Amino acid sequence: MTASDRSRSGTAPDRRRWDELLARLRPQLSAGAKLTGEESLATKTTMRVGGAARVYAEPASVADLQILLGEAKAHGVPVFMLGRGSNLIVPDEGVDGLVISLAQEAWAGFVPTGDGRVWAGAGLRLKNLCGLAAKAGLVGFEFLEGIPGNVGGALRMNAGAMGGWIFDVVEEVRLMTRDGEVRTLAKAAMHVDYRHCAELHDAVALGALLRPATQADAAAVKRQMDAYAQKRHESQPREASAGCIFKNPPGHSAGRLIDESGLKGERVGDAEVSRVHANFIVNRGRASGADVLELVRRVRARVKEAKGVDLEPEALLYGKSWHDVL
Ligand SMILES: Cc1cc2nc3c(=O)[nH]c(=O)nc-3n(C[C@H](O)[C@H](O)[C@H](O)COP(=O)(O)OP(=O)(O)OC[C@H]3O[C@@H](n4cnc5c(N)ncnc54)[C@H](O)[C@@H]3O)c2cc1C
The missing domain is CATH 3.90.78.10 (UDP-N-acetylenolpyruvoylglucosamine reductase, C-terminal domain)
Incomplete structure (x- = not known):
C-alpha cells in the first residue's frame, strides 16, 4: 500500500473506527436516511476535486440529525456540514469525520407565512428560493440569484452579491446545537460579518424566516433577477x-x-x-x-x-x- 493509498482509506485502526461508527448509526436512523462510508465528495462539490468522507449521512428528519450529532459527540467524531459544496476545496485525502448533508426534500421547505414573510429550509437551493420568490412576487431576494449554494450554506457564509448579503433579509434562524437542541435566534442576537456567521460555526442551520423588502408583480422581480444573472454570466x-x-x-x-x-x-x-x-x-x-x-x-x-x-x-x-x- 502506498502512502497516498494509506491516506485515502486510512490505517486499519482508523478504518475500524469508521466502520464501528457506521454500525452504531445504521440501526438508529430512520429508513429514509442515507448513510455510507467513503462517499466521494468531488461529485458533491462544484470544484470537483478531492477525496471521500469517511462517513456520510443524509438525515431524513430532525430525530435523525439528533442521533447523528449525539453519536458524534459521544465518540469524539468531528462533524462537517455540507451544503451544495459550492464554497469548498476538498483535500485529496478526503475528510476524517462525519459529513452531514441536508440534501433530502424534507429540509427544502419554502413556506410563505401569510404576512409577507417566508420560511426557507436550510436544504432549499438559492436558485429555487429565487424562483419561488419571483413567482410569489416577493422582492428582495434577487441578489441571491446565481449563487450556487443552498440556504444553510448561505447562512453560514452570509453569502452576498450585488451589494447585499443574505442576513439583510433574515429575521430569525432556526438551528440545532451540537447537543441536539433546537433553538430559534433572532437576527439581532446573531453575530454576522463578511462571509461569516459566528452562531453557525458549530451549530447546524435548519432554516430561516426571511422578510422580503416588499411585494411587486412577478414579472418585475423576474426581470431584475435576469439582469443579475446576465451580469454574472458576463463576469464569471x-x-x-x-x-x-x-x-x-x-x-x-x-x-x-x-x-x-x-x-x-x-x-x-x-x-x-x-x-x-x-x-x-x-x-x-x-x-x-x-x-x-x-x-x-x-x-x-x-x-x-x-x-x-x-x-x-x-x-x-x-x-x-x-x-x-x-
Ligand atoms: C460560480 C460560483 C459563484 C459564486 N458566487 C458567489 C457570490 O456571488 N456570493 C457569495 O457569497 N458566494 C458565492 N459563491 C460561493 C458559494 O456559492 C456561497 O458561499 C454559498 O453560500 C455556499 O453555499 P453551499 O450550500 O454550497 O455551502 P457549502 O459550500 O457546502 O458549505 C459552506 C460552509 O457552510 C457550512 N454549512 C453548509 N450547510 C450548513 C448548515 N445547514 N448549517 C451550518 N453550516 C452549514 C459548511 O460546513 C461550510 O462551512 C459562488 C460559488 C460559485 C461556485
Whole structure:
C-alpha cells in the first residue's frame, strides 16, 4: 500500500473506527436516511476535486440529525456540514469525520407565512428560493440569484452579491446545537460579518424566516433577477470552481490584485487562475485537490511579492484549516 493509498482509506485502526461508527448509526436512523462510508465528495462539490468522507449521512428528519450529532459527540467524531459544496476545496485525502448533508426534500421547505414573510429550509437551493420568490412576487431576494449554494450554506457564509448579503433579509434562524437542541435566534442576537456567521460555526442551520423588502408583480422581480444573472454570466467563468477563492482585502479587490500580478491563466496541473475573473480558480478537467492548493499558495506568494498584500482565503478547505497548508 502506498502512502497516498494509506491516506485515502486510512490505517486499519482508523478504518475500524469508521466502520464501528457506521454500525452504531445504521440501526438508529430512520429508513429514509442515507448513510455510507467513503462517499466521494468531488461529485458533491462544484470544484470537483478531492477525496471521500469517511462517513456520510443524509438525515431524513430532525430525530435523525439528533442521533447523528449525539453519536458524534459521544465518540469524539468531528462533524462537517455540507451544503451544495459550492464554497469548498476538498483535500485529496478526503475528510476524517462525519459529513452531514441536508440534501433530502424534507429540509427544502419554502413556506410563505401569510404576512409577507417566508420560511426557507436550510436544504432549499438559492436558485429555487429565487424562483419561488419571483413567482410569489416577493422582492428582495434577487441578489441571491446565481449563487450556487443552498440556504444553510448561505447562512453560514452570509453569502452576498450585488451589494447585499443574505442576513439583510433574515429575521430569525432556526438551528440545532451540537447537543441536539433546537433553538430559534433572532437576527439581532446573531453575530454576522463578511462571509461569516459566528452562531453557525458549530451549530447546524435548519432554516430561516426571511422578510422580503416588499411585494411587486412577478414579472418585475423576474426581470431584475435576469439582469443579475446576465451580469454574472458576463463576469464569471463557467468551468468548475469554488467561487471566489480569496476575500477582498479592505480597500482592494482580490481579483484585481491577482490580475495585476500577472496571474491570469497561471496553472498547476488542471487548476487554473481563470482568465475571465482572476479571483476564481477553475478546474479545467482533471485537477486534484493538491493542484488547487499549490495554485492557492503560488497566487498568495506572487501577490505578496508584487503588491505587498496578504490574501486570505474565502473558500473553505474542507475538514482542515488553511493554516495547516499555507
Ligand atoms: C460560480 C460560483 C459563484 C459564486 N458566487 C458567489 C457570490 O456571488 N456570493 C457569495 O457569497 N458566494 C458565492 N459563491 C460561493 C458559494 O456559492 C456561497 O458561499 C454559498 O453560500 C455556499 O453555499 P453551499 O450550500 O454550497 O455551502 P457549502 O459550500 O457546502 O458549505 C459552506 C460552509 O457552510 C457550512 N454549512 C453548509 N450547510 C450548513 C448548515 N445547514 N448549517 C451550518 N453550516 C452549514 C459548511 O460546513 C461550510 O462551512 C459562488 C460559488 C460559485 C461556485
